[in-house]
Amino acid sequence: MPTIDEIQAEIVEDFSFLPEWDERYAYLIELGQKMAPLPEEHRKEDNIVRGCQSTVWLHRTCNDGAVILQADSDSLIVKGLAALLMKVYSGQPADVILKADLTFFEETGLNKHLSSQRANGLMAMIDEIKAFAVKCAAGEA
Amino acid sequence: MTFEIDKIRSDFPILASTIDGKPLVYLDNAATTQKPQSVIDAITDYYTHYNSNIHRGAHHLSNQATEAHEKARRTVQRYINAEHADEVIFTRGTTESINLVASSFGQAFVKPGDEVIVTEMEHHSNFVPWQMLCERQGARFRVIPFDANGDLRMDVYADLLNEKTKIVAFNHVSNSLGTINPARKIIEMAHQVGAAVLVDAAQSVQHVEHDVQALDADFYAFSGHKIYGPTGIGVLYGKEKWLNAMPPYQGGGEMIDLVTVERTTYNKLPFKFEAGTPNIVGPIGLAAAIDYLDQFDFAEIRAHEDKVLEYGRERLSEVPGLTLYGDSQHRTSILSFNINGIHHYDLGILLDTQGVAVRTGHHCTQPIMTALGIEGTVRASLAVYNTRAEMDALIEAIYKVRKMLGR
Numbered sequence: 001m002p003t004i005d006e007i008q009a010e011i012v013e014d015f016s017f018l019p020e021w022d023e024r025y026a027y028l029i030e031l032g033q034k035m036a037p038l039p040e041e042h043r044k045e046d047n048i049v050r051g052c053q054s055t056v057w058l059h060r061t062c063n064d065g066a067v068i069l070q071a072d073s074d075s076l077i078v079k080g081l082a083a084l085l086m087k088v089y090s091g092q093p094a095d096v097i098l099k100a101d102l103t104f105f106e107e108t109g110l111n112k113h114l115s116s117q118r119a120n121g122l123m124a125m126i127d128e129i130k131a132f133a134v135k136c137a138a139g140e141a
Numbered sequence: 142m143t144f145e146i147d148k149i150r151s152d153f154p155i156l157a158s159t160i161d162g163k164p165l166v167y168l169d170n171a172a173t174t175q176k177p178q179s180v181i182d183a184i185t186d187y188y189t190h191y192n193s194n195i196h197r198g199a200h201h202l203s204n205q206a207t208e209a210h211e212k213a214r215r216t217v218q219r220y221i222n223a224e225h226a227d228e229v230i231f232t233r234g235t236t237e238s239i240n241l242v243a244s245s246f247g248q249a250f251v252k253p254g255d256e257v258i259v260t261e262m263e264h265h266s267n268f269v270p271w272q273m274l275c276e277r278q279g280a281r282f283r284v285i286p287f288d289a290n291g292d293l294r295m296d297v298y299a300d301l302l303n304e305k306t307k308i309v310a311f312n313h314v315s316n317s318l319g320t321i322n323p324a325r326k327i328i329e330m331a332h333q334v335g336a337a338v339l340v341d342a343a344q345s346v347q348h349v350e351h352d353v354q355a356l357d358a359d360f361y362a363f364s365g366h367k368i369y370g371p372t373g374i375g376v377l378y379g380k381e382k383w384l385n386a387m388p389p390y391q392g393g394g395e396m397i398d399l400v401t402v403e404r405t406t407y408n409k410l411p412f413k414f415e416a417g418t419p420n421i422v423g424p425i426g427l428a429a430a431i432d433y434l435d436q437f438d439f440a441e442i443r444a445h446e447d448k449v450l451e452y453g454r455e456r457l458s459e460v461p462g463l464t465l466y467g468d469s470q471h472r473t474s475i476l477s478f479n480i481n482g483i484h485h486y487d488l489g490i491l492l493d494t495q496g497v498a499v500r501t502g503h504h505c506t507q508p509i510m511t512a513l514g515i516e517g518t519v520r521a522s523l524a525v526y527n528t529r530a531e532m533d534a535l536i537e538a539i540y541k542v543r544k545m546l547g548r
Contacts, residue, residue, distance in 0.1 A: 021161060021494045026545060029487075053486045053502045053517060074516075075484040076546070077491075114490065 004096065007088050008104040015108040024108075025077065032079030035086060038072035049128050052121025054078045058128055062136035067094050069129065077114070081122050089129055094136035102126065144441040150526050152177040152433070163496030166534045171316050171344055171475060171522030172500050173366045176430070180370060183429035187422045195421055196395065196412075206421055213424035214411070220431045221361060222352040223378050227410040230377040230384070231424055235343040236266040238362035238377035239310070241414060242339055243270035245387040246360075250337075251307045253279035258301055258309045258336075260285040260293055261512055264316050265505045267341040271310055280307070287512065291318040291467035299330065306336040313345035317506040317520065318467030319450075319475025321349055328357050337383060343367055347434070347524070348446060348473045353378050365423060369524075370430035374423025377414070384410050391416040434525075442525050446474055449523055453532040460539055462548065466518055476521040477504075480539070482548050485517045491545065492519075495538040 002010075018024045042059040049056040054075030061068045069090040071082035088104065089097055105111045105122070114120050135141040150156050153175045158165040167175060187209070193202035195210050211226075218226045232238045251257065257271050261284050275282040283306075285298045293311075302309075309331040313324050328338045339360040342351065347368040353361045360383070365374035379387075389396055389407055393416035398406040407413045434442070453476050457463055462481030479485055489501035502517040503510045510517060521535060 022491070022541075022545065025491060025494060029546070054484055055516070075486045077484075077487045120486070 001091060004088055004092060004100040008102075008107070011084060011087065011104045012107045015110075024110075025080075028080030028084075028110075029076045030080075031083040032073070032076055032081075035072075035079065035083040036070065038070050042070060043072065049121055049124045052078065052124060054121065056082060056121050056125060058082070058125060060129070060132040060141070062094065062132070062141035065093050065095070065136065065139075066091055067097055067129065067133050067136050071125075075120075078120055078122075081110075081114075081120060082125060085122075085125055085129065094133040097133040098130060098137060142436040144437050144445060146445065146526070146528060150528075152179070153526055154178055154181070156526060160496040160498075161494065164534075166497045166531045166538075168476075168521035168523065168527065168531065168535060169498045169500050170524035170527070171367070171504075171520065173372065174347070174369045174524050175526070176369055176371070176426075177433045179433050180426050180429045184371060184422055184426045187425050192422075194418055209425050210419070210421055213428035216428035216431050217376055217424070220351065220435070221346070221376075221378055222354050224354060225381060228378055228381055228384065230379065230411045230414045231419055232362075232375040232377050233373055233420070234364040234366070234375035235341060235362045236375075238360075238375050239267050239339065239341065240270045241377055241390045242308075242360050242362075242379070243274045245390050245414075246308060246337065246383065247274040247278060249387050251275075251278045251280050254281070254305065255307045256281045256283055256301075256303070256305045258283045258285060258298070258306055258331075260287065260311045260322075261508050262287050262291070262293070262315045262318060262320065262506065263310070263312055263508070264341065264343070265507070266343075267310050267312055267339075268508065271308075281305075284508075285311075287318075287320070287509075289468075291315065291320045291469045292471075293320075293322055293327075295323070295326070298327070302330060302334050302336070304334055306331065306334050308337045308339060310339040310341065312341040312343070314342075314348060314473055314475075315467070315506075315509075316344045316475065316522075317477055317504045317509050317518070318469070319472045319477070320467055320469040321345070321471040321473055323471070324350070324356050324358075328359075332357065344474070348443065359383055365427040365430065368427070368430055369433060370427035371423055374420050374427050376427075381410065384414070389413050389416070393417045395419070443473075446523055446525065446527075449527050449529055449532060450474060450476070452529045453521065453523070453535070456532055456536045457539075460536065460543075463539075466513060466515075474523045476523075477518040478521075479515065479518055480543070480548065483542070483546055485519045487546070488519050488539070488542055491542040492535070492538050495534075495541060497535055497538045499535075 047057040056073045059070040073079040191205040193206040195207040337359040340358045342363040346363040361378040366372040396416040466477040485501040
């Protein structure tokens with residue numbers, strides 16, 4: 001499995017081929033739409049990430065010390081962002097997630113372009129993933 | 142001065158900006174308005190030439206700053222037609238003005254079993270402080286609903302009013318629907334049962350009638366930054382009879398008369414409610430903004446804004462699958478909408494890529510969204526400098542987004 005840094009480098013490269021912002025958003029939306037659909041039973045209250053303008057569902061499981069993630073959102077752009085986070089984090093060992101630096105958001109320029117991170121809930125998603133990684137690493141998940 | 146839109150646009154330097162190479166179409170004026178050069182100059186002039194603490198300095202600069210600050214109070218007094226300048230209290234903004242009244246009026250006049258009335262279309266800043274007051278005092282919190290057009294249910298209001306009603310708080314213009322509420326009628330009805338009335342004028346003072354004596358408002362609150370002035374400055378107007386009867390909001394310097402170990406006596410109005418070194422430059426910038434507006438006949442401003450609004454509504458209603466929220470016959474400046482199958486956040490972000498600045502979400506009016514059964518809207522909000530051409534740009538951008546998303 002590629003490392004978190006390798007995956008992030010790949011994301012940054014993919015975005016670098018798209019100079020215009022509408023192309024970048026179209027790509028982001030496509031990534032979200034290609035993501036495996038979240039099974040209906042996981043669209044529950046417990047999986048809703050707070051602090052977003054849109055509704056985000058984040059399903060977390062811990063498998064032998066690795067964090068497995070599935071997500072969905074009613075906003076196509078937020079779903080695309082979630083898809084990027086799934087690419088980066090899902091399947092990685094919990095202790096690796098906790099140590100990793102998230103750099104792709106800045107390096108793609110997405111941070112400057114998407115209005116506030118509070119509105120899109122990206123920070124809230126990352127916080128939820130890390131909080132779960134702590135439990136997973138401690139064998140409590 | 143005659144109302145010429147090109148000249149007005151050139152008075153606001155930021156309007157010439159481009160966003161990613163596209164001309165800025167600024168339609169987020171209900172959140173904050175842009176500033177004319179005269180406001181920017183007034184602020185710069187203060188810091189460049191006469192920055193100083195006010196009211197007690199023993200030197201030239203302090204006198205000059207005090208004079209400008211107090212002149213600004215009289216400019217506000219004139220604009221809202223307050224009877225006395227000392228009825229104009231400077232605050233940080235509408236939110237602080239409302240919290241001041243909820244706290245001080247509440248402490249003096251709202252007792253257990255009393256009632257407070259707000260509306261279902263309030264901004265959270267004119268909803269939560271009253272809810273908190275009612276919890277604190279054991280008073281009853283009552284809410285006037287709105288109908289399908291976005292008009293207040295005045296029949297329900299009439300039923301809610303009674304001799305236990307101590308204060309009624311409502312927005313003159315809704316920030317989410319653009320409804321102009323029947324302020325004179327609401328106030329008159331409240332006064333018939335002896336209740337005081339606070340008008341949240343954050344979205345009205347720059348667009349519609351703003352004469353506190355004609356309205357007979359007991360309290361009137363607005364923010365400088367939504368009327369082309371700086372952020373961090375707001376106004377609370379209150380009738381002298383109420384302000385004199387209310388306890389101070391915060392303690393500190395400026396608000397005192399005499400302080401001893403035994404007790405403190407308070408300063409006269411307006412200083413009783415202005416503890417600490419105030420925002421000195423804020424009122425100076427706000428007065429420059431009011432002077433800017435006062436160059437024009439207000440009726441012309443209103444007519445221009447209405448013309449652009451009605452054109453925008455007409456163009457938006459042509460877009461397939463678009464729902465406009467708020468259909469009151471009395472309306473101003475707000476275009477709140479959703480498009481079937483497109484999330485409001487996605488639409489807002491994708492409009493931004495085309496230089497069109499709007500706001501998305503619940504606009505701090507969750508009770509409205511709950512009543513409409515939606516999570517949020519896209520809101521385009523207008524100011525004096527917006528044009529029909531910008532409405533065309535908005536529509537064109539919306540069609541591009543629809544195409545991009547296959548809708």
